[in-house]
Amino acid sequence: MTGKVDTPLTSTNVNLIKQASIDDVVKVVDTLLPSDRTEIVDGTGLNPVLSMVNSVYFSNSVIFYVPDGTCAGMAGVSDDGCVWMHCTDAVRRYPILFCKEARKWINSLPHRLLYNKADIRNTLHLKLLKKLGFKFLRLVPYGPNNIYFVEFVKLCSLH
16 A cells, blocks of 8 residues: 555456455465464464465455556355455565455445454555444554554444
8 A cells, every 4th residue: 555556457347356265375475474473373363374274164255456567465254254365475566456356345344344453564454444434443452462452343334
């Protein structure tokens, strides 16, 4: 979310969001943003591969691409509305497009409420959450090292 201008799409019919599978984890985990890798480790105490496989397995998950075919990240939501996202460096090359696609996915969800926690050091995620309409609630020590995370929430309209 650096304010850079995105490279224009050559086609408006490009589907940049697809259903994710456990096999897709390897497309993301090796190119995770360092702040996302830190958030996973400090928030779960798990290896990022194990954490992401677990997240994909237990949620409705998607994978985001950018126009050059590079994976930009993965996201998912549990049945009760716990939403998560992990990004690669591709989001820095296409910040406007990524935010637009993330908003499209968030707005397609059937949940009345979306929530989770984010590492307060992960400023890119905090900016994205704000742009997507999430509200920050309170700071809480979280994870095995009691790192401060911020709880966030979004009330969604019914479809």
